[in-house]
Amino acid sequence: MGSAFILQARGISKSFPGVKALANVDFGLRRGEIHALMGENGAGKSTLIKALTGVHKKDSGTVLLNGREIDPKSPQDAQRLGISTVYQEVNLCANLTVAENIYIGRYPRKRGVIDWEAVNRGSEELLGRLDIHIDVKLPLSYYSVAVQQMVAIARAVDISSGILILDEPTSSLDNNEVKQLFSVMRKLKSEGMGIVFVTHFLDQVYEVTDRITVLRNGALIGEFPTAELPRTSLVSHMIGREWRPEEEQGSRQKEISANEAFLTARGLGRKGSVNPIDLEIRKGEVVGLAGLLGSGRTEVAKLLFGIDKSDEGHLVIDSETFSDMYPQKAVQKGIGFTPEDRKVAGIVGELSIRENIVLALQARRGMFSFIPVRKQKEIAQKYIDLLRIKTPGTEQRIDNLSGGNQQKVILARWLSTEPRLLILDEPTRGIDVGSKQEIRKLILDLAASGISILFISAELEEMVACCDRIVVLRDRVHIGEVEGADKKENRIMQMIAEGVDVYGKPDGVGA
Amino acid sequence: MKISQNNIIILATVLLLLLLYGTGAYLYNGFFSLQVFLNLFIDNAYLIIVATGMAFVIISGGIDLSVASVVALISMVSAVMFQHGANAYAVMAASIALGVAFGFCQGYLIQRFQLHPWIVTLSGMFLARGISYLISTESIVISDDTYTAISQYKIRIGGDGFISISVVIALLVVVLAIGVARYTSFGRSVYALGGSEKSSLLMGLPVARTTVLVYTVSGLFSALGGIVFTFYMLSGYSLHLMGMEMDAIASCVIGGILLTGGFGYLIGPTLGVLATGIIQTIIMFQGTLSSWWTKIVIGFLLFLFMAFQRMIVMRKEKTAAAPANIQRKIAKKVVNL
Amino acid sequence: MGSLTASARKLARHKIVWPVVALLALMLLNLIVMPEFFSVEVRDGRLYGNLIDILKNATPLTIIAIGMTLVIAVEGIDISVGSVLAISGAMALFMLKDYPLWIVLLAALGTGLLCGLWNGMLVSVIGIQPMVATLILLTVGRGIAQLITNGQVLNTSDKAYSFIGKGQFLGLPFQIFIAAAVFLLVWLLKSKTAFGLFLEAAGGNKTASAYAGVRPRFILMTAYTITGVCAAIAGIVYSSNYASADANNAGLWLELDAILAVVIGGTSMRGGRFYLGGTVVGALFIQSLTTTIYAMGIAPESILLVKAIVVILVCLIQSDIFRGMLLPQRRKTVNP
Amino acid sequence: GKSESKSEPASASPSASASTANSGSGNKKLVIGFAQIGAESGWRDAETKSIKDTFGNDPAFELKFSDAQQKQENQIKAIRSFITQKVDAIGLAPVVETGWESVLKEAKDAGIPVFLLDRGISKGNEDLYVSFIGSDFIKEGQNAAQWMIDNLGDAPTNIVQLEGTVGASAANDRKKGFEDAIKDKANFKIVYSQTGDFTRAKGKEVMEAYLKKDKNIQVVYAHNDDMAMGAIQAIEEAGLKPGTDIKIISIDGIKDAFQAIKDGKSNVTVECNPLLGPQLKQAILDYKAGKTLDKWIKSNEDVFFGQKAIDALPNRSY
Numbered sequence A: 001m002g003s004a005f006i007l008q009a010r011g012i013s014k015s016f017p018g019v020k021a022l023a024n025v026d027f028g029l030r031r032g033e034i035h036a037l038m039g040e041n042g043a044g045k046s047t048l049i050k051a052l053t054g055v056h057k058k059d060s061g062t063v064l065l066n067g068r069e070i071d072p073k074s075p076q077d078a079q080r081l082g083i084s085t086v087y088q089e090v091n092l093c094a095n096l097t098v099a100e101n102i103y104i105g106r107y108p109r110k111r112g113v114i115d116w117e118a119v120n121r122g123s124e125e126l127l128g129r130l131d132i133h134i135d136v137k138l139p140l141s142y143y144s145v146a147v148q149q150m151v152a153i154a155r156a157v158d159i160s161s162g163i164l165i166l167d168e169p170t171s172s173l174d175n176n177e178v179k180q181l182f183s184v185m186r187k188l189k190s191e192g193m194g195i196v197f198v199t200h201f202l203d204q205v206y207e208v209t210d211r212i213t214v215l216r217n218g219a220l221i222g223e224f225p226t227a228e229l230p231r232t233s234l235v236s237h238m239i240g241r242e243w244r245p246e247e248e249q250g251s252r253q254k255e256i257s258a259n260e261a262f263l264t265a266r267g268l269g270r271k272g273s274v275n276p277i278d279l280e281i282r283k284g285e286v287v288g289l290a291g292l293l294g295s296g297r298t299e300v301a302k303l304l305f306g307i308d309k310s311d312e313g314h315l316v317i318d319s320e321t322f323s324d325m326y327p328q329k330a331v332q333k334g335i336g337f338t339p340e341d342r343k344v345a346g347i348v349g350e351l352s353i354r355e356n357i358v359l360a361l362q363a364r365r366g367m368f369s370f371i372p373v374r375k376q377k378e379i380a381q382k383y384i385d386l387l388r389i390k391t392p393g394t395e396q397r398i399d400n401l402s403g404g405n406q407q408k409v410i411l412a413r414w415l416s417t418e419p420r421l422l423i424l425d426e427p428t429r430g431i432d433v434g435s436k437q438e439i440r441k442l443i444l445d446l447a448a449s450g451i452s453i454l455f456i457s458a459e460l461e462e463m464v465a466c467c468d469r470i471v472v473l474r475d476r477v478h479i480g481e482v483e484g485a486d487k488k489e490n491r492i493m494q495m496i497a498e499g500v501d502v503y504g505k506p507d508g509v510g511a
Numbered sequence B: 001m002k003i004s005q006n007n008i009i010i011l012a013t014v015l016l017l018l019l020l021y022g023t024g025a026y027l028y029n030g031f032f033s034l035q036v037f038l039n040l041f042i043d044n045a046y047l048i049i050v051a052t053g054m055a056f057v058i059i060s061g062g063i064d065l066s067v068a069s070v071v072a073l074i075s076m077v078s079a080v081m082f083q084h085g086a087n088a089y090a091v092m093a094a095s096i097a098l099g100v101a102f103g104f105c106q107g108y109l110i111q112r113f114q115l116h117p118w119i120v121t122l123s124g125m126f127l128a129r130g131i132s133y134l135i136s137t138e139s140i141v142i143s144d145d146t147y148t149a150i151s152q153y154k155i156r157i158g159g160d161g162f163i164s165i166s167v168v169i170a171l172l173v174v175v176l177a178i179g180v181a182r183y184t185s186f187g188r189s190v191y192a193l194g195g196s197e198k199s200s201l202l203m204g205l206p207v208a209r210t211t212v213l214v215y216t217v218s219g220l221f222s223a224l225g226g227i228v229f230t231f232y233m234l235s236g237y238s239l240h241l242m243g244m245e246m247d248a249i250a251s252c253v254i255g256g257i258l259l260t261g262g263f264g265y266l267i268g269p270t271l272g273v274l275a276t277g278i279i280q281t282i283i284m285f286q287g288t289l290s291s292w293w294t295k296i297v298i299g300f301l302l303f304l305f306m307a308f309q310r311m312i313v314m315r316k317e318k319t320a321a322a323p324a325n326i327q328r329k330i331a332k333k334v335v336n337l
Numbered sequence C: 001m002g003s004l005t006a007s008a009r010k011l012a013r014h015k016i017v018w019p020v021v022a023l024l025a026l027m028l029l030n031l032i033v034m035p036e037f038f039s040v041e042v043r044d045g046r047l048y049g050n051l052i053d054i055l056k057n058a059t060p061l062t063i064i065a066i067g068m069t070l071v072i073a074v075e076g077i078d079i080s081v082g083s084v085l086a087i088s089g090a091m092a093l094f095m096l097k098d099y100p101l102w103i104v105l106l107a108a109l110g111t112g113l114l115c116g117l118w119n120g121m122l123v124s125v126i127g128i129q130p131m132v133a134t135l136i137l138l139t140v141g142r143g144i145a146q147l148i149t150n151g152q153v154l155n156t157s158d159k160a161y162s163f164i165g166k167g168q169f170l171g172l173p174f175q176i177f178i179a180a181a182v183f184l185l186v187w188l189l190k191s192k193t194a195f196g197l198f199l200e201a202a203g204g205n206k207t208a209s210a211y212a213g214v215r216p217r218f219i220l221m222t223a224y225t226i227t228g229v230c231a232a233i234a235g236i237v238y239s240s241n242y243a244s245a246d247a248n249n250a251g252l253w254l255e256l257d258a259i260l261a262v263v264i265g266g267t268s269m270r271g272g273r274f275y276l277g278g279t280v281v282g283a284l285f286i287q288s289l290t291t292t293i294y295a296m297g298i299a300p301e302s303i304l305l306v307k308a309i310v311v312i313l314v315c316l317i318q319s320d321i322f323r324g325m326l327l328p329q330r331r332k333t334v335n336p
Numbered sequence D: 001g002k003s004e005s006k007s008e009p010a011s012a013s014p015s016a017s018a019s020t021a022n023s024g025s026g027n028k029k030l031v032i033g034f035a036q037i038g039a040e041s042g043w044r045d046a047e048t049k050s051i052k053d054t055f056g057n058d059p060a061f062e063l064k065f066s067d068a069q070q071k072q073e074n075q076i077k078a079i080r081s082f083i084t085q086k087v088d089a090i091g092l093a094p095v096v097e098t099g100w101e102s103v104l105k106e107a108k109d110a111g112i113p114v115f116l117l118d119r120g121i122s123k124g125n126e127d128l129y130v131s132f133i134g135s136d137f138i139k140e141g142q143n144a145a146q147w148m149i150d151n152l153g154d155a156p157t158n159i160v161q162l163e164g165t166v167g168a169s170a171a172n173d174r175k176k177g178f179e180d181a182i183k184d185k186a187n188f189k190i191v192y193s194q195t196g197d198f199t200r201a202k203g204k205e206v207m208e209a210y211l212k213k214d215k216n217i218q219v220v221y222a223h224n225d226d227m228a229m230g231a232i233q234a235i236e237e238a239g240l241k242p243g244t245d246i247k248i249i250s251i252d253g254i255k256d257a258f259q260a261i262k263d264g265k266s267n268v269t270v271e272c273n274p275l276l277g278p279q280l281k282q283a284i285l286d287y288k289a290g291k292t293l294d295k296w297i298k299s300n301e302d303v304f305f306g307q308k309a310i311d312a313l314p315n316r317s318y
């Protein structure tokens, strides 16, 4: 222990065209501590990390490692110096196997050549430590974002010697994975490692970190010992105004079971992916899909939206029956879908914010009823303001936005289509506390105005708060539903654990 | 049963190869003979080598259009060196040096200035041909004893079949390439680079070095291909192998390598070369097609091959179930929630 | 001063600037070496000179490159354009003997349409990789063209048909107007319909655009079809200009020039954003280079060498990194 | 697809029986393998047609024809395939002079006679083939020059030379023959020389550029008729009269060139005869009969201009 700095940054500044991402920021990481880096979306957390590890060339400032000045020119340099980083978006090669992703660049060798045995065995062990048991010989692309995130963490943990930087590693993990991660982090800490941890989950910050550095608008607000900083003041520092905990939204109580169904799935299934499922979403209803990592929530959503073709059952939307759904038709029928993997399935990186926002709206209207650019800008600006997307303008490339802001743009894309059913797969992933609440509020407002919502989130708490009814999945099977008084976190967990509907079948659910 | 996408393509390709070969053997007498089969290798040894080099580039997400011209240039330079009385081994060394230098320069331009490989190697293609023209527009005979001896040496195989030394070189090169791709850091970095350049960079892989090296390797393989081709032709000519780069690319693709990078096995190009070779042999045995029908039939067979390959792959993709084991394990975890 | 450099920098960020700079540089070279290059006179009531020739001879390349831009924007490539050009030219001249002009033109365009649909189908429905999918038509196409012409060079003396390639309109070669019309149509498609947006979205990220309700397959199909039709138009212009259809040589290697034009014009081979104007400038640049090479009397053996060096130089100029290396002191003044 | 594959075995079976039992017996069909360069020009297609007609219409022969798509490697592959199919004779139109030693030696070892058509192979390999049937490109260049010397006399003459594809032997030799022939004539001057790739399009484009640059051109010498046709168009579009203001000399003797001479737009075409089928057949028969053959069997060729060309036009078949 001790207060010796292992990594110290002084006066770091970084500008991008039109944006001052970091202004004269100081940051110090001590030996054997877990240090949270906090701030709103676009505050500059990722940029600071990238400037420290040589991804971005900083405009000014110095970095000291164990008192000696360093200037890594690339992540490779940084790694060599003992700084190992998990960047915000999963940055692995989806075409390689899980094991390779963990060992690439530092293979164990036998007689001068790569020892694949050792690679596979080693990665199984490493992942095992995080309680992930998967076939490491399959390509990474086979696995969900959550698994990919765990793989990236496993890799970084194994590489690290001295410093580990984790930029929002927990954004799509569920409690169980987070728990495993934290135990690993604590172990590393006890070995004297310094860990930088970025997250938007306050609980996690208070659970595991020793110190908090807060950034706002690219400027350093301050560094605080976690124990001495109450939540309210942390959030206030982050958002730059007084924060009252009572802003936490109240949960939904409204009775909507009288409403007619907007979408009904009957025996909808797909071989090898989802077992036939019955699902009903009423107008103005918020339905949650709960389940563990890999329980098939995303796959159900994809079936409903027609990304994956179902091979049995059918959908009824507004008393119209469909047996083959595809996205374009879904969009025309008024369904919107924010995918969980925004990098792969959400943003079109090269295009501007405006184009990304109007894309779905335009697809819905068809090729020839073109929205004039001026109108497009208006629409984009409207949602930039509404969702408080932090950007210099509508024409900015979307991949220059911070992760959370990209997520907001995808949300804006669907809001602009004025959908009748919005499928939200982890919509609050990577979104800061303030905005998260706004989005929850937005969801409730939307529902109040008669829009149906299918909500998937890794945070049960959030689901319980927002949803009228929660459908529980386990091993790709619909095992039950909870609503009203049953709608409690621990009951859902129990259902998942026991694998049966312990509270009897609520109405409308077939076997 | 797990079959990754790569495996399916290779399996499909081998299956179709057998089918194609069987069709040829069924239709034409004399097609099913050892020598006809061995000729596939003798006649395509250089192409196998060049395509294998190209495979590295393609897997890394790039492309090298200069290979054919580099081979022609090497044949030309060799011929001129022999005219000036150079020693055969000096010529080989010079060829390799030339190919490596050429590839390195292309790689450097692509990497250092972030130019698109299409353009750089297209210029490289013009450049290599242009230099060949400047050396001479006439074809030049090579009558060096060593080259002639190597060129005419026959390695007997199974009775009256034979292969040339070039075939042995080609096969060695393929084996080496497979080894490099599978068992060296460089090989794996190539795959990573093809998967995602940005991720590779963030994972701390030597992206710049790998990029340059990939084109250097392609240059090296072109040089080897050039030497083998020079054995085959015993002449230098600036118009040799016009458009061969397309054959090399097509062989890679037929062999299951994705042009977008990141996927494919190094045995693929050889299978691809064999596929096109068999198609050509069938056409030769057919022997009555007019020029234009030759083109149409070649294209049609190529189409059938690719279409069937895709069909097999798509079927497999559909039936390939999600990994089942993950769910079991997860069920256990719930207990400690 | 500050605002001047600022606006200069803003300008430099536009993709079209560098191809234009390259074209101007080439013209400047011509002006210095052979001032007569620019002389334009009026002969028989029409303009006559190298510049007019460049515009005229660049027509087929420009039209094809415009199509190619769309295909490249969706991360594809079409190397069969030369063959399609040959087929449509052959088709037109073959039918010209027996059919009225409008049927001939329709047939030629229809051929291109079919070729484009075929390519589009291979790429988007069957899922064969673009380069090899179009390689099939590259091979087969020549064969079909030769089949139509029976291996001979077909000639025509049809006045109406010849007008397309040789006629004059407002003192300028008529083909220039065809190229302009094609450009205008595609430009309208890009900027007055959502086609451009869908194309760029599908080219930038197929999965994401599919999730947003765009149908990437349909977009791909359309892009290849338009390219096929463009190649057919080029085939008509080409065969009419030379009053002959040469199944063997018409449009040979044209695909490389077309791709070059697209890239010089600033469109990335990695798909996504595309620049039609840049493509036109790129095509003009390539044709100017060819004409310059002829006019300067560069030896035939050296042409490829010259072309290689020029192309590399042009691409280097377009590279920010290279310019940064040339002007290191400028960087420092930009940043603070 | 189906009907095609059905018909193939039928057509293949006689060939199979022929190739298995071909050796010597006079009653069997003679199987000829012909390795053609490709179909890069109308001239080449005329040659192909001549060969196919000659052997195809003769029941005593069976032709195995292979098109190499302009690639030497493919020609070599074809010859190898002919050897394994044990044909009785091989005809080869070599795409380039060099690089034939190995494969022709294999043919020789297998006892198969090789006949070269329209282009030779490099010196020192005379023992690898029986005869070369074809014309002399150098001579064609000389003939072209000779017509010019005969008809234009001592007037100062500026010449534009449209060369064939860079590196092609026809281009090299036609250039050499022509340039050598006017070397000591001071009044003939080649002012521009550029490749037109043997195509009309390039011929026209190149000529356009020269016409803009220089008004003082008297003669266009094109390495093939197609480029001359292109040049004629360029000259016409420049408002000049081809054949009068600028004389047109070209090689090959395709129909269009004769038509152009008739129309007064061209002046002379030096024939390069592609109809070599009958001569090849005769040579093979002679060889089988045990006769000794000339190493170089010259093709029947001529120089056509003026009335002679006009008279010959109706009989031109290609």
Ligand SMILES: Nc1ncnc2c1ncn2[C@@H]1O[C@H](COP(=O)(O)OP(=O)(O)OP(=O)(O)O)[C@@H](O)[C@H]1O
Pocket: A016, A017, A019, A020, A021, A039, A040, A041, A042, A043, A044, A045, A046, A047, A048, A088, A390, A391, A399, A400, A401, A402, A403, A404, A405, A430, A432
């Ligand atoms: N490459 C870039 N080009 C231009 N602007 C950029 C670039 N990268 C980041 N920015 C801008 O810098 C600012 C800081 O972004 P950064 O990614 O550091 O935010 P963050 O704090 O990590 O946010 P989040 O919580 O959403 O991940 C943002 O306004 C973003 O738009």
Ligand SMILES: Nc1ncnc2c1ncn2[C@@H]1O[C@H](COP(=O)(O)OP(=O)(O)OP(=O)(O)O)[C@@H](O)[C@H]1O
Pocket: A141, A142, A143, A144, A145, A146, A147, A291, A292, A293, A294, A295, A296, A297, A298, A299, A300, A340, B321, B322, B323, B326
């Ligand atoms: N193409 C695929 N092939 C094989 N397995 C896949 C494929 N796609 C997804 N999977 C796996 O199937 C399981 C179900 O995925 P899905 O994304 O539906 O789960 P989920 O319930 O949404 O969980 P989460 O999103 O939290 O990971 C995951 O474990 C994933 O790794």
Ligand SMILES: [Mg+2]
Pocket: A045, A046, A047, A088, A167, A402, A403, A404
């Ligand atoms: Mg971030």
Ligand SMILES: [Mg+2]
Pocket: A144, A297, A298, A299, A340, A425
């Ligand atoms: Mg999910």
